[in-house]
Amino acid sequence: MPKVNLTHFEASLLFALLTSIVLGIVSKKTDRERLMYGLYCFGCFIAAMFALSWLMYLGHG
Amino acid sequence: MSSSSETEVSISKWLPAVLLAWFIPGSGHFLLKKHARGGLLGLAVVAMFLFGIMMQGATFQKAYFDMAEMNPRPDLLTRVITIGGFAANIATGILYTMTAWFGYDQADVAGHVHDYGTKFLVGAGLLNILAMVDAFEIARRQKD
Numbered sequence: 346m347p348k349v350n351l352t353h354f355e356a357s358l359l360f361a362l363l364t365s366i367v368l369g370i371v372s373k374k375t376d377r378e379r380l381m382y383g384l385y386c387f388g389c390f391i392a393a394m395f396a397l398s399w400l401m402y403l404g405h406g
Numbered sequence: 407m408s409s410s411s412e413t414e415v416s417i418s419k420w421l422p423a424v425l426l427a428w429f430i431p432g433s434g435h436f437l438l439k440k441h442a443r444g445g446l447l448g449l450a451v452v453a454m455f456l457f458g459i460m461m462q463g464a465t466f467q468k469a470y471f472d473m474a475e476m477n478p479r480p481d482l483l484t485r486v487i488t489i490g491g492f493a494a495n496i497a498t499g500i501l502y503t504m505t506a507w508f509g510y511d512q513a514d515v516a517g518h519v520h521d522y523g524t525k526f527l528v529g530a531g532l533l534n535i536l537a538m539v540d541a542f543e544i545a546r547r548q549k550d
Contacts, residue, residue, distance in 0.1 A: 349460040349519075356522040359457060360529065366450045367533040370443050371540040374550060 354394075361390030420545035427541040429499040431534045434541030447537045455501045455530035463523025464514040466491035467506060491524075494531030497538075501530070 351359065369383025427434025432448020435441070470492040473480060480488075495502045514524065543549045 346459055348462060349457065351461065351519065351522065353518060353522075356461070356519075356526075360454075360522075360526065363450045363454045364529065364533065366446055367536055370447055371536050 357390075357394050361387055361394070365390065415546050420542055423541045423545045424538050427538040428497065428534065431499060431501070431530075431537060434538065435544070438541060438544050440544060443540075447533075447540075451498065451530050451534045451537065452501065454526050454533060455498055458523045458526030458530060459505065459510065461519050461523030461526060462512050463520060463525070463527045464512050465495050465502070465505070465510065465527060467495065468511060469514070491528050494528040494535075497531035497535050498527075499534065 365383045365387035368386045369379045373379045373382050423434040423437050425434075426437050430448070431451035432444040432446075435444025435447060438444075466488055469488045473485065473488050479485070512520070512523075514520070540549075
């Protein structure tokens with residue numbers, strides 16, 4: 346099995362993408378709602394990622 | 407909560423779909439003729455698991471069985487993480503079974519890539535649990 350060496354950002358992005366796909370599929374009733382909810386979850390993941398990153402950066406001094 | 411349509415669906419209708427969804431991610435939806443959703447769910451769970459393996463994430467099998475022999479018992483947080491991690495590993499079905507069968511036994515080591523790998527392996531199991539619940543609800547006709 347090949348090894349991959351992802352950065353924090355790449356790994357977080359990948360996690361957000363795959364999790365958003367599943368959350369979108371299992372949560373809503375129509376395909377359009379699923380797509381929109383998946384995109385919404387992905388956006389929330391990205392927003393949380395940047396917010397927490399800045400928080401840690403500023404908190405670290 | 408229990409409408410007449412729900413109570414009419416017997417266990418023989420939903421149990422095969424849920425068991426199949428556990429053992430082969432996404433296949434429960436295929437059994438229920440939800441091919442596109444099954445394919446996407448399977449793809450997401452398998453991709454997350456494979457990335458976890460490629461990042462050399464740790465599995466919780468050894469830690470779980472080691473914990474049972476520890477004296478004194480480890481603290482509550484360690485127990486919750488170990489038991490939860492092992493349960494999430496098992497929830498990936500054939501993926502984890504084959505991984506253990508092929509002798510993959512990555513210890514928990516320092517480093518952000520390994521750490522993400524461990525989270526990806528656990529995450530794959532948790533996503534598959536969501537897929538199993540979805541298959542259950544479709545089979546029980548609680549959703550389309």
